[in-house]
Amino acid sequence: MYQKVTLDNGINILTEELPHVRSVAIGFFVDVGSRDETEEISGVSHFIEHLMFKGTDKRSAKDIAETLDAVGGQLNAFTTKEFTCYYARVLDEHFDLAVDVLSDMFFNSKFDQQDIERERNVILEEIKMYEDAPDELVHDIFARSMWNGHALGRPIIGTAGVIANITREQIIDYYHKYYDPSKLIVAVAGNIEHNRVVNKLQPVLERKKSNHSNRKLVLPTPHRDVVCRSKDTEQVHLCIGTPGLKLNDDNYYVLQVINTILGGGLSSRFFQEIREQRGLVYTVFSYHTSYHDAGLFCIYAGLSKENIDEVLELVLKQIWDIQNNGCSKEELQRAKDQLKGNL
Incomplete structure (x- = not known):
């Protein structure tokens, strides 16, 4: 059975104790995804997810990568159309370390211009790789034709034209607008007591001020269409x-x-x-x-x-x-x- 605490700034902490395991999973879930983007910055949510691993004032990108690797932990993230998640899994004895790394990434990433340029190229290569996988690409084509002109119909990764031209200012503005504490849920499951989780997280999280912004949903209008894209494939x-x-x-x-x-x-x-x-x-x-x-x-x-x-x-x-x-x-x-x- 899970337990929940809501901090004064709107951050929700959810825990579930699983005493029969020796590990702990921690997820920082933020209520923002590609549906919150305008067409001019399509892909920025996914871009920010990449940049969160590129360094803070306390840790370099290499430090972030090595810290949890050194204790046998896992650190990763993913972006969806409606939320973004940063998560770690470690042995229960390394819970504090995982929280320190995740919270540092989440609140203190630098978004350095050199890192943005390097990661821009990485994402452009990711888009090319995706274009070469028609069995995956076809699902984005289907969604785009169903919800043409709506953010839910656009690919999470963005398009090459937008990613190539997105600026640091646009990235930082989007981060400050949507990475608000009121949009954050921290979920913890594993061999750890609820009170220990709250005692560790509350001092880290409660000092972050919130604007308590709410997402404004725009209902997509479905379209009937037949779309064909030619590619030199066997199937x-x-x-x-x-x-x-x-x-x-x-x-x-x-x-x-x-x-x-x-x-x-x-x-x-x-x-x-x-x-x-x-x-x-x-x-x-x-x-x-x-x-x-x-x-x-x-x-x-x-x-x-x-x-x-x-x-x-x-x-x-x-x-x-x-x-x-x-x-x-x-x-x-x-x-x-x-x-x-x-x-």
């Missing part, structure tokens, strides 16, 4: 889908079950019908992605060009069947058990 990468459900929708878990039945694993209808019985694809699956106010439901297949029409027909047939005939009791129970087992 066609296909996405077909619809708007989905927001995170707190009453039917969220219903859709999760439907998704599992249709394309959520080796026993799913798509996999069994399209790959196992007919051999038309190597990969086929479906997924549902939810945000605060919107969602996407997508079906993906990697296949040869000559099989597109037949695969599309089989996909639509299965969707029609579950709409009109539902599913068997066995399918329903298997999907429920699969979802519970994946928690």
